[in-house]
Amino acid sequence: MSNSDIIATASVVVAALAFFTTAWQTWVAHKHSRLSVKPFLSWGTTRNNTHQAFEVIVALSNFGVGPAIVRERYFTLDGCHFESPDGRSAVEALVEKLLPDDWGCRVAGQGLPGEGTAIPPGATIRIARLLFRPVVFEEQGELARLMERVRFVVVYDDLYDNRDVFRT
Known part of the structure; x- marks a missing residue:
């Protein structure tokens, strides 16, 4: 060579x-x-107790860098897909089904993201604002157990059409 x-x-x-x-x-x-453009969804619950009412706010936030494009979103109750039986909002139907009247709960606000909606980075969407009669401390645990029966599921895409599923 x-x-x-x-x-x-x-x-x-x-x-x-x-x-x-x-x-x-x-x-x-x-x-x-x-x-670097992947969304990161997170679920948050805020509770405020005053002499007039007990308030629970549940919200969905995107702490990622890129937007989450919602393809499907729904609630589950006891592990089963939940839909409003009479065309009302799912939040109102869930409250009626889950909480007895003695809780005195009313839906004071709601905002489910629609399919095709983009949740931008840093955004928080208030899913529901629930107002209850005044609640003593011992009852808060019972209320939390009732609300644990409900889950929120979001199927979403990132900018590269990678599908992901967020579950509470």
């Missing part, structure tokens, strides 16, 4: 390594770009 053959072979090896390194760097950059 002559010197020129060795140099030619070494050139081919270096070129192949450069090609694979470039392809790998491109893949890493693409993966980083996808992750």
